[in-house]
Amino acid sequence: MSTIIKNKKVILAIPLAIILLAYMSYLIYADAGEKKRKDEIFRYLTEDKGYKESEITKIEIEHSVQAFLLSYEPWSISVVFNDEPNAIYYYQYDNEIISQGGISGYTKNEIYKHFEGVNGPLDKSK
16 A cells, blocks of 8 residues: 555655756746846947936846746836836847837827937827
8 A cells, every 4th residue: 555655745746846946947948038038138329329327217028927828028118218108018039139119108299209200209299
């Protein structure tokens, strides 16, 4: 009877070990991906776009397994600038190319100074 109990423990331990290994692999993947994207977005904003580090309030990078499973972009990259604390600018990083993907939130005058459109800042007040 003790052999049966030992076999059941082994049978239970194998799937648990696989799940734990998969979860740890995901955490390592997400952490490395987040760091790379954060470094690249920061470099893009400071070197390519000419922002000073002090002009950027925060850069947030998140990975979503659900988005990946639904075939959406799994990485969410958002940036908030000091002079527009209620506006969030979204960026995309794909194949070493960074582009601005959208804006949410608001500004006092409805002018989004950090919008990267062809005609410069976005003026929603008109």
